[in-house]
Amino acid sequence: MASNPRADASRPQPVAARFARSQFLNDAFQRRLAHWNRVRLSPSLPGPDWAERLDDDHVMLRLEGAFLEELRAHVACAAAAVPTDPDGFIAWFEGLLDRGPGQGDALFPWIANEATRDQIRWFLEQEAAGEAGFDDLVAMTQVKLPTQAKLELARNYWDEMGRGNVKGMHGPMLNGLVATLDLEPTIETTVWESLALANGMTAMASSRRYAWHSIGALGVIELTAPGRSACTADGLRRIGLSERERRYFSLHAVLDVKHSEDWNREAIRPLVEEDPRRATAMAEGALIRLRCGERCFARYRATLWG
Numbered sequence: 001m002a003s004n005p006r007a008d009a010s011r012p013q014p015v016a017a018r019f020a021r022s023q024f025l026n027d028a029f030q031r032r033l034a035h036w037n038r039v040r041l042s043p044s045l046p047g048p049d050w051a052e053r054l055d056d057d058h059v060m061l062r063l064e065g066a067f068l069e070e071l072r073a074h075v076a077c078a079a080a081a082v083p084t085d086p087d088g089f090i091a092w093f094e095g096l097l098d099r100g101p102g103q104g105d106a107l108f109p110w111i112a113n114e115a116t117r118d119q120i121r122w123f124l125e126q127e128a129a130g131e132a133g134f135d136d137l138v139a140m141t142q143v144k145l146p147t148q149a150k151l152e153l154a155r156n157y158w159d160e161m162g163r164g165n166v167k168g169m170h171g172p173m174l175n176g177l178v179a180t181l182d183l184e185p186t187i188e189t190t191v192w193e194s195l196a197l198a199n200g201m202t203a204m205a206s207s208r209r210y211a212w213h214s215i216g217a218l219g220v221i222e223l224t225a226p227g228r229s230a231c232t233a234d235g236l237r238r239i240g241l242s243e244r245e246r247r248y249f250s251l252h253a254v255l256d257v258k259h260s261e262d263w264n265r266e267a268i269r270p271l272v273e274e275d276p277r278r279a280t281a282m283a284e285g286a287l288i289r290l291r292c293g294e295r296c297f298a299r300y301r302a303t304l305w306g
């Protein structure tokens with residue numbers, strides 16, 4: 001690895017140094033974090049090296065925390081200005097659909113109307129490798145939540161699970177599209193911006209100190225996914241995929257509109273009513289997610305458009 005993000009990752013740095021060159025927003029660190037996430041979240045068996053692996057985990061958890069704190073620092077000013085009363089917060093949150101970072105990116109009309117089959121394949125390979133698994137993120141986030149929010153996350157998770165029907169499960173549905181298009185999503189061939197998005201989402205969902213951030217980040221995915229999904233479904237139809245083959249995207253173009261309304265009403269609102277400090281944390285989480293997406297779209301355009 002070229003740089004050593006381990007050196008003083010969790011210590012505060014002068015502002016100029018922090019923004020001059022990030023220790024975390026680069027290939028080497030994001031690949032390392034992606035590999036660690038893959039291993040640590042995989043079901044496994046106890047081995048004789050369990051104590052050494054905990055030592056490694058501790059180093060990586062510190063680095064992951066410092067990465068998240070850098071992402072927070074980028075959005076903290078904007079989030080501090082967001083209303084913390086329930087009505088004001090929900091209005092601001094819903095407004096992210098039009099005004100949020102990365103919204104209205106020119107990439108998506110291009111995917112719908114112009115991109116070739118190979119360009120769409122490259123785009124989806126990046127997206128698939130960066131996919132952290134919405135179902136697991138929801139499951140990790142819901143631990144010990146207050147009842148009303150917990151129930152909403154449970155309903156959302158049940159939809160992710162196809163309501164108990166394997167053919168309706170969202171994860172396998174995406175895997176089916178990956179197979180149809182003969183994609184090979186791997187960490188090595190994925191741009192760091194896409195890995196950073198998945199790593200950031202995983203960091204928020206798996207650390208309880210970022211639980212409210214995760215609620216905001218997952219909620220803003222539900223809010224903004226329908227527009228991007230509809231464009232992607234249109235592009236897939238244009239290059240000849242059947243309704244069944246493009247179902248992952250045509251489904252999310254519609255279902256996530258309802259998911260978003262339910263999430264805002266049943267999870268976000270009551271949580272903010274209970275403690276207005278959570279509004280600022282959710283605002284940070286939502287903005288972190290959107291800024292990560294914005295970086296992805298810019299990188300995809302730079303690669304696809306030259």
Ligand SMILES: [Fe+2]
Nearest residue numbers: 134160170252
């Ligand atoms: Fe889904």
Ligand SMILES: [Fe+2]
Nearest residue numbers: 222255256259
């Ligand atoms: Fe959804």
